[in-house]
Amino acid sequence: MKIKKNVAISESGFIFNPTTGDSFSTNPIGLEIIRMLKDDKSKDEIRKSILSKYITDESTFEKDYYDFVMMLQTNQVADDSE
Amino acid sequence: MEKIRYERPVIKKLNTGVMNKYGTRTEYTPVTNIDGARVKDLISEFGSPLFVMSEQTIRKTYKDAVRAFTTRYPKVQFAWSYKTHYNNAICSVFHQEGSWSEVVSGFEYNKALLNGVPGNKIIFNGPDKTDDDLILAINNESMIHIDHLDELYRIIELTDELKKRPKVAIRVNMDTGVYPMWDRFGFNYESGQAWDAINKIILTNKMDLIGLHTHIGTFMLTPSAYAVAATKLLDLAFHIKSKFGKNITYIDMGGGFASRNTLKGSYLMGADSVPTFDDYAEAICSALLNSEYSKEDLPLLILESGRSLVDEAGFLLGTVLANKRLSDGRKATIMDFGVNILFTSFWYEHKISPAQEFSHYTEDSVIYGPLCMNIDVIRENITLPPMKKGDNVVVHTVGAYNMTQWMQFIAMRPNIVMIDMDGKPHLIRKKETLEYMNSLEITPEYLKDFKL
Numbered sequence: 001m002k003i004k005k006n007v008a009i010s011e012s013g014f015i016f017n018p019t020t021g022d023s024f025s026t027n028p029i030g031l032e033i034i035r036m037l038k039d040d041k042s043k044d045e046i047r048k049s050i051l052s053k054y055i056t057d058e059s060t061f062e063k064d065y066y067d068f069v070m071m072l073q074t075n076q077v078a079d080d081s082e
Numbered sequence: 083m084e085k086i087r088y089e090r091p092v093i094k095k096l097n098t099g100v101m102n103k104y105g106t107r108t109e110y111t112p113v114t115n116i117d118g119a120r121v122k123d124l125i126s127e128f129g130s131p132l133f134v135m136s137e138q139t140i141r142k143t144y145k146d147a148v149r150a151f152t153t154r155y156p157k158v159q160f161a162w163s164y165k166t167h168y169n170n171a172i173c174s175v176f177h178q179e180g181s182w183s184e185v186v187s188g189f190e191y192n193k194a195l196l197n198g199v200p201g202n203k204i205i206f207n208g209p210d211k212t213d214d215d216l217i218l219a220i221n222n223e224s225m226i227h228i229d230h231l232d233e234l235y236r237i238i239e240l241t242d243e244l245k246k247r248p249k250v251a252i253r254v255n256m257d258t259g260v261y262p263m264w265d266r267f268g269f270n271y272e273s274g275q276a277w278d279a280i281n282k283i284i285l286t287n288k289m290d291l292i293g294l295h296t297h298i299g300t301f302m303l304t305p306s307a308y309a310v311a312a313t314k315l316l317d318l319a320f321h322i323k324s325k326f327g328k329n330i331t332y333i334d335m336g337g338g339f340a341s342r343n344t345l346k347g348s349y350l351m352g353a354d355s356v357p358t359f360d361d362y363a364e365a366i367c368s369a370l371l372n373s374e375y376s377k378e379d380l381p382l383l384i385l386e387s388g389r390s391l392v393d394e395a396g397f398l399l400g401t402v403l404a405n406k407r408l409s410d411g412r413k414a415t416i417m418d419f420g421v422n423i424l425f426t427s428f429w430y431e432h433k434i435s436p437a438q439e440f441s442h443y444t445e446d447s448v449i450y451g452p453l454c455m456n457i458d459v460i461r462e463n464i465t466l467p468p469m470k471k472g473d474n475v476v477v478h479t480v481g482a483y484n485m486t487q488w489m490q491f492i493a494m495r496p497n498i499v500m501i502d503m504d505g506k507p508h509l510i511r512k513k514e515t516l517e518y519m520n521s522l523e524i525t526p527e528y529l530k531d532f533k534l
Contacts, residue, residue, distance in 0.1 A: 025443070
């Protein structure tokens with residue numbers, strides 16, 4: 001899973017994909033995950049980081065992460081190439 | 083390091099398109115209490131889902147409606163429409179405020195009597211009145227609003243048996259310029275049916291025709307239609323006076339005033355577009371005052387409003403059961419309340435608020451109920467903050483018809499509480515139990531034994 005190289009991400013969570021011309025907004029935790037993906041962090045590293053920072057549990061994170069990543073792929077912000 | 087509140091990660095595509103001056107409305111302002119009672123506390127004490135009625139809102143709305151009419155017309159009487167919400171506690175609030183009752187069945191009639199309403203303060207409407215109902219209403223000197231000729235002839239027969247003169251009115255249907263025209267109830271004005279029925283009543287001399295009644299429709303967004311209706315009823319009243327020398331005691335304009343809900347397909351939110359009580363009052367009272375009636379002869383104006391008086395006082399508290407992603411990418415949230423208890427979601431875009439704090443990020447969702455039925459859709463499109471399993475929501479403006487039209491289907495009906503004027507909740511209807519449901523059923527003995 002990688003964030004596409006040409007996708008622009010602002011400090012406030014505004015995302016622009018120049019390939020499709022689509023723009024998106026994401027919430028702070030979404031932005032955090034996108035940044036970690038951009039920095040090539042593994043899913044396990046992301047999980048540890050989120051669980052140490054937020055009041056949540058492993059299964060909730062797992063479920064939400066899966067859904068979020070699927071939406072990143074659906075919206076062509078990320079692809080599953082290594 | 084202290085951990086911070088978790089919110090589900092969301093990404094939302096920004097769509098640019100043709101903007102309108104109203105923009106879009108998001109419902110992320112949390113509603114954490116109702117009349118001072120905390121939503122979380124109500125759910126933990128009475129369960130979820132839970133209907134909550136606000137006594138404060140009922141009384142305030144009622145007073146607003148009464149003020150709108152009494153400041154324009156000298157003789158006004160409201161009659162609480164039982165079918166809108168016939169929970170005894172709710173009816174009693176209206177009766178304490180001075181409202182008579184308007185009922186449409188023997189069941190509702192007896193409920194009103196048991197609530198302590200004197201028989202002569204009950205208006206009996208509707209096409210279904212059994213002989214027992216009619217005899218009770220005649221003996222109690224209730225106002226019987228005749229719906230059809232079969233009923234009229236039956237009452238004539240009963241007067242002979244009972245040796246009493248019933249107090250009656252006829253329901254009149256008419257063209258007021260709105261669609262659909264409600265012509266299934268009562269006698270038609272334009273075709274002369276109504277005048278014919280009036281003549282039959284007066285000339286048989288077996289009962290007292292004391293009123294004229296109409297009910298032109300429901301969720302009426304055009305106040306001027308009421309002015310047309312009032313003018314047509316007054317025309318009949320004048321004909322009665324000129325032919326028979328009798329004055330009609332009251333004109334009953336029925337109900338049908340809109341609440342602040344948003345009808346499906348409406349461009350504007352209901353709160354921004356529905357007429358106010360003052361708009362309706364101005365149309366009706368002007369028609370009455372501008373008639374040829376002298377001040378002394380002006381008839382009593384009766385109003386049978388239901389929906390507009392109680393809808394906003396009702397809330398439905400619920401809980402998120404699950405989130406899922408649909409095949410087209412839309413988010414779906416499943417709630418613990420469905421169309422079985424929120425019947426009005428078939429025609430309203432109910433406002434739904436989260437009951438806890440969220441950030442200002444939102445996502446477009448579909449709200450489903452818990453029923454294993456495809457029709458169980460509460461909102462087809464709504465913008466809400468990212469909610470997770472266990473979060474609570476408040477559905478607004480559900481006080482009218484839901485707690486009378488609700489169905490015991492798949493799940494049982496929940497508790498209803500009313501928050502009193504001091505913010506204290508009172509249980510006013512217990513939730514149904516399996517024991518209660520089974521107590522109504524009878525399984526024949528020969529079916530009780532089986533081996534699987």
